[in-house]
Amino acid sequence: MSIVINGMGFPAPDDPRISLLDLLRERIGLTGTKLGCNQGACGACTVMIDGRRVLSCLTLAVQADGCEIRTIEGLAPADGLHPLQQAFIDHDGFQCGYCTPGQLCSAIAMADELARGEPSYVTADLSAGPDGDLRHEIRERMSGNLCRCGAHNGIVDAIEQFVRGEAA
Ligand code: FES
Numbered sequence: 001m002s003i004v005i006n007g008m009g010f011p012a013p014d015d016p017r018i019s020l021l022d023l024l025r026e027r028i029g030l031t032g033t034k035l036g037c038n039q040g041a042c043g044a045c046t047v048m049i050d051g052r053r054v055l056s057c058l059t060l061a062v063q064a065d066g067c068e069i070r071t072i073e074g075l076a077p078a079d080g081l082h083p084l085q086q087a088f089i090d091h092d093g094f095q096c097g098y099c100t101p102g103q104l105c106s107a108i109a110m111a112d113e114l115a116r117g118e119p120s121y122v123t124a125d126l127s128a129g130p131d132g133d134l135r136h137e138i139r140e141r142m143s144g145n146l147c148r149c150g151a152h153n154g155i156v157d158a159i160e161q162f163v164r165g166e167a168a
């Protein structure tokens with residue numbers, strides 16, 4: 001059993017009860033992924049498994065056996081920032097930054113959901129897909145990622161720029 005994390009292979013944990021979050025933070029030392037509520041309510045622990053966003057506090061590490069994990073440490077290229085990271089800086093999308101790794105991972109996977117035409121709760125015409133109010137869609141789709149500092153307006157601004165392909 002092995003798990004690929006940001007392009008590197010790791011053995012799956014010997015203890016089948018360990019969460020993916022604990023594997024990342026406590027066993028591998030990738031502490032960029034944050035522990036918030038530990039019960040699926042805040043989104044701070046969001047990572048991507050095979051490109052889909054998941055709450056790592058509610059995911060057993062063994063469920064990721066054979067999968068590719070991408071965490072905040074795996075977003076940026078070697079020579080700079082991911083465009084969404086730069087957009088968060090440009091739009092003051094954080095204060096303490098604790099929620100930011102989860103916001104970024106969630107938003108990148110969310111943008112792919114939008115691109116695939118997957119509807120959300122606020123998509124007006126399910127058959128037409130999400131082609132209505134983009135900010136409304138972003139707010140709904142990111143509602144599982146809470147920011148205790150209240151930086152949500154900047155977060156939405158940054159994500160909107162990224163989704164529109166306008167982030168540097
Ligand atoms: S720590 Fe996982 S959702 Fe809050």
Ligand code: FES
Pocket residue numbers: 093094095096097098099100146147148149150151
């Ligand atoms: S920036 Fe502090 S919780 Fe979001």
